[in-house]
Amino acid sequence: MDALRPDDPVEAGGYRLLARLGAGGMGQVYLGRDRRGRTVAVKMVHPELARDREFRSRFEREVAAARRVGGTWTAQVLDADTSAPTPWLATAYVPGPTLRETVARHGPLPEHSTLTLTGGLARALQAVHACGLVHRDLKPSNVLVTLDGPRVIDFGIARSLDAAVATRTGAVIGSPGFMSPEQIRGQRPTPAGDVFCLGAVLAYAASGHEPFGGPDLDMHAVMYRIAHEEPDLGALPERVRQVAKACLAKSPDARPRPDEILALLPDEPADPWLPAAVTADIGRGAARLLELQAPEHAPTFSALPAHHTDVRGRPVPSGPPPSSADTTPATRRTRTPAYLAAGAFGTVLAIAVALVVLQNGEPEPGVPAALDATTPTAGRTPTTPAGHMPQAMVGTWEGQSYHPATREQWLRRVTLRPGPSGGTAGSIWSVTDDTLCETRLTLIPAGADSAELRSHTVRSVPAGACGNGSRWSMELAGDATLNWTAGSTSATLSKASGDRVPERYRGQWWTTIGRPTAGSTAPPPRKTFDISDGTAGTEAVEITVTGGGDRCRAAAVLVSVEPAIVFFSTRTLEGNCKLGGMQRITPAPENGGLRWEAPQQGQSGGLQRNWPPSRRT
Structure with missing residues (x-):
C-alpha cells in the first residue's frame, strides 16, 4: 500500500481514494471509502483502454456479468461506471495477502492448509463456471489468503486484454507457469483450463516452486514444458501430489471437474486452516489499515458534484452520508457480505484488493440466455444458479x-x-x-x-x-x-425484523435483585445493564452486579433484537460472576420502561434508566 501521488485522482464516483494498492494490465487499484465509511477497492481503467470503443463495450458487458459472481469463495462487485471518462469498478474487501506473498514470506503451506486451499479454489471455480464464465488467469497472485479460507480475484482480465490490446501486439494471453496447454496453443478457453491452473497453484503452494519452472527460466521454455513435459511434483505430500497430478493432465478431458476434486479431499477441512505465522501476518495488515487516514487534499463528500450516477444511471446525491435507517432498495448500495468478517477475529479489517470479474467472450453453447451479459436485465427476476442457495x-x-x-x-x-x-x-x-x-x-x-x-x-x-x-x-x-x-x-x-438494537433499549438500565437483609441498612444488590448500539452476534450487552461490597461484571452476546432483545452472558469481565444464561428485556407499556427476566435464575423485574445514559459504544 503506497501513498497517493500528486497526479492521482482523489475521488471516483463518490468513493474517496486513500492510497494506491497496486496496478495491473487493465488499470490502477486504489483503496477508497464510501459515504457510509465502508472501505472498498476501486480499479480505474488505464487511459489508453478508456479511449478504445471496443474495450468500453466489452467492459460494460463484463461488468454486468461480474455481478452474477460472488459468494463464499470469491468477492463481490459493488459498483461501477463503464461510461465515465475513465471507467472504474468498486469491489468488496477480501481479507489477507496473496498466496504468492504468503509463500514468499512464510514458505510452503503445510499439507492440511494446502488441501483446504484446494477445496476453496475448487468451490470458487464451481461458482464461476455455474455462471457461464471461465477465469482464465488463476495463479498465486490472484488467490487471497484469508482467515476464512481462500478467495479468488481478477476474473478474466487476460480475456479482456486479448480483445482490446493483446491481439494487436502479439502478447501471450495468460501467466507463464500457470497456463494450460490449450491456452499456449491459442485454443478457446474452457473450464478444464481453469482446473489445470488450479493444479499448478496448489503445487506451488505446497512446494514453493512452480511445477514447470519458475520466473528465472525463459518464458518460452516454461511454455514448452507445459505443453510437452510432465510437471515436477516430487516434493509434494502424497495426497496433494495425487490431486495436482490429476489436474495437470495434458488432455482437458482427463482432468477432474471441481466437484470431482472435492471428492478427493478430506470431508472436514482443517480449522484453523492457516499456520500461526500467516494468521499473525493478516492481523498486522489489519492494524496498518486502521492507521490509514484520508489525504488532506481529498474533498469532503458534501463537496462532491451532485451529478454522479451509478452503473445503472441513477443519481448519487451529494451531501452528508445517509442514515443507517435509509434502506430503501431503490437508493441504497449493496452491502458487503458479513462472512468477510473472519470469524474469531471479529473486528479484523481486511486488506483491500480489487476484484475484476470479466466474462470471457460470448456464452458457451448450451449456456442459458439468462447468463448472457448482453441481454437487458431491466425487469428480469434474478435466478439462482443450479446447486446454489436459493x-x-x-x-x-x-x-x-x-x-x-x-x-x-x-x-x-x-x-x-x-x-x-x-x-x-x-x-x-x-x-x-x-x-x-x-x-x-x-x-x-x-x-x-x-x-x-x-x-x-x-x-x-x-x-x-x-x-x-x-x-x-x-x-x-x-x-x-x-x-x-x-x-x-x-x-x-x-x-427477522431487524439486526441492530432498537433505540429504545440503548443506554444504562438498573433494577434491584433480592430483598434487603433483615436489620441491615445496606441497599439490596443492584443489577445494571449497559446496552450499546450493537448487532446480533456481538457482545452488545454488559451486565454489572453490585451489593454487599462485591462487584461483578460480565459480557453477553446479543441473539435477537425484536420484539424483545435476547442475550446470553458468556464471559466474566470482572469479579467472580455466576453467568446468568439466557436473559430477555421487553418493553413495559404500562410505565413506558422495560422489563427484564432471567429464566435460569428465576429472576425478573422492571428496569429504570440510569441518568446520564451510558456512553459506551
Whole structure:
C-alpha cells in the first residue's frame, strides 16, 4: 500500500481514494471509502483502454456479468461506471495477502492448509463456471489468503486484454507457469483450463516452486514444458501430489471437474486452516489499515458534484452520508457480505484488493440466455444458479423450536448467504435458558426452494452442550416463512425484523435483585445493564452486579433484537460472576420502561434508566 501521488485522482464516483494498492494490465487499484465509511477497492481503467470503443463495450458487458459472481469463495462487485471518462469498478474487501506473498514470506503451506486451499479454489471455480464464465488467469497472485479460507480475484482480465490490446501486439494471453496447454496453443478457453491452473497453484503452494519452472527460466521454455513435459511434483505430500497430478493432465478431458476434486479431499477441512505465522501476518495488515487516514487534499463528500450516477444511471446525491435507517432498495448500495468478517477475529479489517470479474467472450453453447451479459436485465427476476442457495432463502430468519426429548424451547436465529454447494452457507444462533450454540453451516445439496445443510459448532456455552455435524433441512413455506428440520426437532421461522438494537433499549438500565437483609441498612444488590448500539452476534450487552461490597461484571452476546432483545452472558469481565444464561428485556407499556427476566435464575423485574445514559459504544 503506497501513498497517493500528486497526479492521482482523489475521488471516483463518490468513493474517496486513500492510497494506491497496486496496478495491473487493465488499470490502477486504489483503496477508497464510501459515504457510509465502508472501505472498498476501486480499479480505474488505464487511459489508453478508456479511449478504445471496443474495450468500453466489452467492459460494460463484463461488468454486468461480474455481478452474477460472488459468494463464499470469491468477492463481490459493488459498483461501477463503464461510461465515465475513465471507467472504474468498486469491489468488496477480501481479507489477507496473496498466496504468492504468503509463500514468499512464510514458505510452503503445510499439507492440511494446502488441501483446504484446494477445496476453496475448487468451490470458487464451481461458482464461476455455474455462471457461464471461465477465469482464465488463476495463479498465486490472484488467490487471497484469508482467515476464512481462500478467495479468488481478477476474473478474466487476460480475456479482456486479448480483445482490446493483446491481439494487436502479439502478447501471450495468460501467466507463464500457470497456463494450460490449450491456452499456449491459442485454443478457446474452457473450464478444464481453469482446473489445470488450479493444479499448478496448489503445487506451488505446497512446494514453493512452480511445477514447470519458475520466473528465472525463459518464458518460452516454461511454455514448452507445459505443453510437452510432465510437471515436477516430487516434493509434494502424497495426497496433494495425487490431486495436482490429476489436474495437470495434458488432455482437458482427463482432468477432474471441481466437484470431482472435492471428492478427493478430506470431508472436514482443517480449522484453523492457516499456520500461526500467516494468521499473525493478516492481523498486522489489519492494524496498518486502521492507521490509514484520508489525504488532506481529498474533498469532503458534501463537496462532491451532485451529478454522479451509478452503473445503472441513477443519481448519487451529494451531501452528508445517509442514515443507517435509509434502506430503501431503490437508493441504497449493496452491502458487503458479513462472512468477510473472519470469524474469531471479529473486528479484523481486511486488506483491500480489487476484484475484476470479466466474462470471457460470448456464452458457451448450451449456456442459458439468462447468463448472457448482453441481454437487458431491466425487469428480469434474478435466478439462482443450479446447486446454489436459493435466492429467496437468503437473509435472516427467526423462530422458536421445541425439542420433544428434552422438552426445551429454543430460540433460533438463522442467517443464510448466497453461494454454491460445499461452501459456507451461513450461521445459526440457538439459545435456551441455559445453553448457547453458535453454528456454522455448509451447504450440501440445494433445490429450487430448499436446502440441506451440515452444521459445525463454533461456540458452545457450556462447553460440549451443542451437537456437531448434524444434517439440517430448510424449505420455503411462503414469501416470509421458512420450515427448519433437524432430526425430530422442527420450527417455522419468519424473516427477522431487524439486526441492530432498537433505540429504545440503548443506554444504562438498573433494577434491584433480592430483598434487603433483615436489620441491615445496606441497599439490596443492584443489577445494571449497559446496552450499546450493537448487532446480533456481538457482545452488545454488559451486565454489572453490585451489593454487599462485591462487584461483578460480565459480557453477553446479543441473539435477537425484536420484539424483545435476547442475550446470553458468556464471559466474566470482572469479579467472580455466576453467568446468568439466557436473559430477555421487553418493553413495559404500562410505565413506558422495560422489563427484564432471567429464566435460569428465576429472576425478573422492571428496569429504570440510569441518568446520564451510558456512553459506551
